[in-house]
Amino acid sequence: MPGSDTAGKDGMVPGALPVPEDSSGTHERGLLNLLEDMREKSVQLERQRIATFNILDDVTEAQGQLKQKYVELEALKDLTQSLGRSLEPKNIMRGIAEALEKTLPEMTIAYAAVPAGSKIPPEVVYIHAREAVGKKYLAAVKESILAGLAAVPDLSAAPVRAPADRAEPGFEFVEGSEDAGSQSVPRSVISAPVVVPGAMAGMITLSSAKPGAFSKNTAASISSVIDSALQTIGLLKTLIASEHSRLQDLLESMSDAVVMFDADRQILIANQSMRQLLAGGAAVGSLDAVLDFFKRKSLPEETGKKAADVSEAVEKALASAKTMHIEELSIERRSFEAFITPIRDWEKNASGGAIILHDITHLTEIDRMKTEFVSVASHQLRTPLTPLRLFSEMLLNGEVGELNPKQREYVDSIQKSSIRMISLVNDLLNVSRLETGRLMIEPVPTDLAEFIRDIVQEVVPTAAAKGYEILFNPPKEKLPAINLDQTLMRQVIHNLLTNAIRYSEGKGSKITVEAGATPDSYLVSVHDEGIGIPKEAQPRIFEKFFRADNARKAEAEGSGLGMYVAKMVLEASGGKIWFESPPKGAARGTVFYVSVPREGMLGRKGEKGIAA
Amino acid sequence: MTAEKKKILIVDDEKEIVKALSEHLVRSGFLVAAAYDGEEGLEKTQTFKPDLVLLDVVMPKMDGVAVLKRLKEDAATKHIPVLLLTNLDSLERVADTLEAGGTQYLIKSNYSAEELEKKIREALR
Numbered sequence: 212m213p214g215s216d217t218a219g220k221d222g223m224v225p226g227a228l229p230v231p232e233d234s235s236g237t238h239e240r241g242l243l244n245l246l247e248d249m250r251e252k253s254v255q256l257e258r259q260r261i262a263t264f265n266i267l268d269d270v271t272e273a274q275g276q277l278k279q280k281y282v283e284l285e286a287l288k289d290l291t292q293s294l295g296r297s298l299e300p301k302n303i304m305r306g307i308a309e310a311l312e313k314t315l316p317e318m319t320i321a322y323a324a325v326p327a328g329s330k331i332p333p334e335v336v337y338i339h340a341r342e343a344v345g346k347k348y349l350a351a352v353k354e355s356i357l358a359g360l361a362a363v364p365d366l367s368a369a370p371v372r373a374p375a376d377r378a379e380p381g382f383e384f385v386e387g388s389e390d391a392g393s394q395s396v397p398r399s400v401i402s403a404p405v406v407v408p409g410a411m412a413g414m415i416t417l418s419s420a421k422p423g424a425f426s427k428n429t430a431a432s433i434s435s436v437i438d439s440a441l442q443t444i445g446l447l448k449t450l451i452a453s454e455h456s457r458l459q460d461l462l463e464s465m466s467d468a469v470v471m472f473d474a475d476r477q478i479l480i481a482n483q484s485m486r487q488l489l490a491g492g493a494a495v496g497s498l499d500a501v502l503d504f505f506k507r508k509s510l511p512e513e514t515g516k517k518a519a520d521v522s523e524a525v526e527k528a529l530a531s532a533k534t535m536h537i538e539e540l541s542i543e544r545r546s547f548e549a550f551i552t553p554i555r556d557w558e559k560n561a562s563g564g565a566i567i568l569h570d571i572t573h574l575t576e577i578d579r580m581k582t583e584f585v586s587v588a589s590h591q592l593r594t595p596l597t598p599l600r601l602f603s604e605m606l607l608n609g610e611v612g613e614l615n616p617k618q619r620e621y622v623d624s625i626q627k628s629s630i631r632m633i634s635l636v637n638d639l640l641n642v643s644r645l646e647t648g649r650l651m652i653e654p655v656p657t658d659l660a661e662f663i664r665d666i667v668q669e670v671v672p673t674a675a676a677k678g679y680e681i682l683f684n685p686p687k688e689k690l691p692a693i694n695l696d697q698t699l700m701r702q703v704i705h706n707l708l709t710n711a712i713r714y715s716e717g718k719g720s721k722i723t724v725e726a727g728a729t730p731d732s733y734l735v736s737v738h739d740e741g742i743g744i745p746k747e748a749q750p751r752i753f754e755k756f757f758r759a760d761n762a763r764k765a766e767a768e769g770s771g772l773g774m775y776v777a778k779m780v781l782e783a784s785g786g787k788i789w790f791e792s793p794p795k796g797a798a799r800g801t802v803f804y805v806s807v808p809r810e811g812m813l814g815r816k817g818e819k820g821i822a823a
Numbered sequence: 824m825t826a827e828k829k830k831i832l833i834v835d836d837e838k839e840i841v842k843a844l845s846e847h848l849v850r851s852g853f854l855v856a857a858a859y860d861g862e863e864g865l866e867k868t869q870t871f872k873p874d875l876v877l878l879d880v881v882m883p884k885m886d887g888v889a890v891l892k893r894l895k896e897d898a899a900t901k902h903i904p905v906l907l908l909t910n911l912d913s914l915e916r917v918a919d920t921l922e923a924g925g926t927q928y929l930i931k932s933n934y935s936a937e938e939l940e941k942k943i944r945e946a947l948r
Contacts, residue, residue: 586911586912594910596932597843598842605846605936610847633933640912818912
């Protein structure tokens with residue numbers, strides 16, 4: 212530095228500038244300027260330093276605000292979800308309180324709500340305590356809440372204090388608990404109203420025993436959360452109303468009767484068709500009233516049907532979360548098909564269900580008309596057939612004189628035709644019963660071997676007359692008694708035997724009948740060596756009135772319903788009928804198999820089957 | 824010593840049936856009377872005192888089921904065996920009560936004259 216003390220013997224400092232002898236004044240001015248520069252630079256640096264720190268402060272504050280906003284948003288998201296679950300006042304307040312907790316974690320939060328227009332003070336004040344709160348604290352909080360509620364326009368008519376006969380609101384601690392020893396009182400308090408017009412009015416109080424616990428941002432946060440909540444509530448309500456309205460429109464347009472109920476078994480919606488159905492009875496209030504109505508109106512004594520127990524189906528549907536189906540239930544002489552379906556909310560919890568009734572009265576009416584028609588027709592047809600049969604038989608048996616061969620021939624033909632017609636009428640009746648599910652199946656324990664042998668015996672003469680042989684191979688071991696409806700099974704086996712005889716060809720042709728057991732069934736087979744069933748005809752053998760082409764010669768016999776009835780009867784009782792033509796390993800012929808399950812034929816209530 | 828002829832009363836509004844049955848039964852050695860409606864049937868039961876009644880169901884004035892009821896209520900007639908002959912496919916609700924009361928009901932068109940006679944003889948034993 213100039214002016215340094217390390218000048219040498221000759222007055223010169225090493226490395227220093229040569230100093231003219233008479234420039235000491237200029238030298239001083241140079242030094243002063245330099246100092247000035249340095250001082251200025253230093254001040255500038257200092258300013259820059261301060262400015263940088265200010266920027267850092269701002270950034271830090273902004274960051275703090277962002278964090279705060281983020282927390283708020285998270286809280287609002289949770290709040291929205293919570294509101295979506297339920298718009299009950301209690302839930303709304305709680306949701307807001309929890310959102311505020313996240314944004315203002317040190318505050319003690321208390322709240323209470325009453326339904327809109329209510330003049331009654333709240334029953335409970337909920338409190339999330341974040342510090343020790345004693346009786347004094349609680350009393351102060353309660354005051355603040357009640358005072359706040361009294362100030363809400365909706366409730367301005369409400370008393371601030373509870374009337375003498377009503378209990379003061381009690382406290383429920385959602386968090387924390389009462390600390391009996393604490394003498395603290397709230398020193399920082401903010402209260403905010405939460406009003407949903409037409410729905411509820413609530414008051415929320417944030418407090419702390421520490422004074423000055425609120426910053427200028429606190430009030431803003433609180434407002435922000437409450438405003439968002441109210442906005443969300445408004446939107447949700449609009450959405451719900453619009454969905455409800457769409458649903459209502461949809462349901463009203465349905466001809467099916469629909470009733471929807473909630474998890475508390477209260478009716479949510481009953482569409483017009485359902486209201487009409489219920490018009491006779493239940494006020495559409497509770498599910499149980501509706502179920503009771505169905506039960507009473509099902510008129511079991513009149514219709515002969517079991518009393519409609521929709522209740523059972525409802526319980527099953529709710530318990531198993533599956534749709535239940537009732538094929539037919541009657542309500543006041545109309546018939547319905549019923550579907551009961553559970554409804555689940557967005558969290559997959561059962562939140563009620565719906566009952567849908569589909570009117571099938573016209574279908575059951577058609578069935579009834581069909582039954583009646585067949586019944587009347589069969590009676591009318593049988594009436595002239597009876598004397599026709601009786602007289603021709605009496606002519607044939609010679610009790611009014613002998614017939615000459617030609618006469619015998621003709622009368623025989625008349626008699627056979629009348630028998631055939633009678634069979635046809637009987638078969639039509641059975642077909643009608645089968646098709647409307649009214650055929651009764653009455654299995655009784657039967658000795659299969661003996662049963663089959665009897666039927667075979669009946670047709671032996673017919674076979675012998677044509678020169679055919681019938682063989683019966685009984686089961687190898689003695690079988691236990693099997694449940695068979697003898698009338699129906701006799702008809703089936705008899706039918707198979709007559710067919711075997713009808714379609715056999717050539718003298719000495721053998722018809723073999725077998726009966727036995729397989730691991731899971733009992734089996735009867737009828738085997739013939741006759742003309743067989745052509746391949747094209749095979750898929751259609753069990754159709755009504757179907758005749759294979761090669762069976763033309765047998766056209767005049769049988770009703771054409773035998774195979775159809777056999778198949779229907781066996782299938783209705785749990786059995787099977789099938790055939791092979793030609794049988795495996797043979798060149799010609801046919802074998803028919805009839806099987807019933809080990810448990811025997813399944814019984815069914817109904818009208819007695821094929822007339823004897 | 825010839826056994827006394829058994830008396831059969833046929834109650835049926837269809838003249839053809841009555842003719843066929845009565846002529847056959849007479850040839851088989853029965854005494855036969857006929858009534859063409861329910862009321863006549865009841866009257867003739869009192870006067871003819873049959874050993875068995877063949878009773879149709881669908882008849883004017885009074886149907887067979889009503890006649891049967893009256894016959895069974897009357898001490899004088901309730902022991903007389905009755906065969907309900909009908910061409911109705913089934914009398915579902917009535918059939919069970921009938922058969923429980925020991926009355927058979929037969930579908931006419933399913934039987935030949937001889938088979939009917941057999942049923943009659945069985946009922947008379």
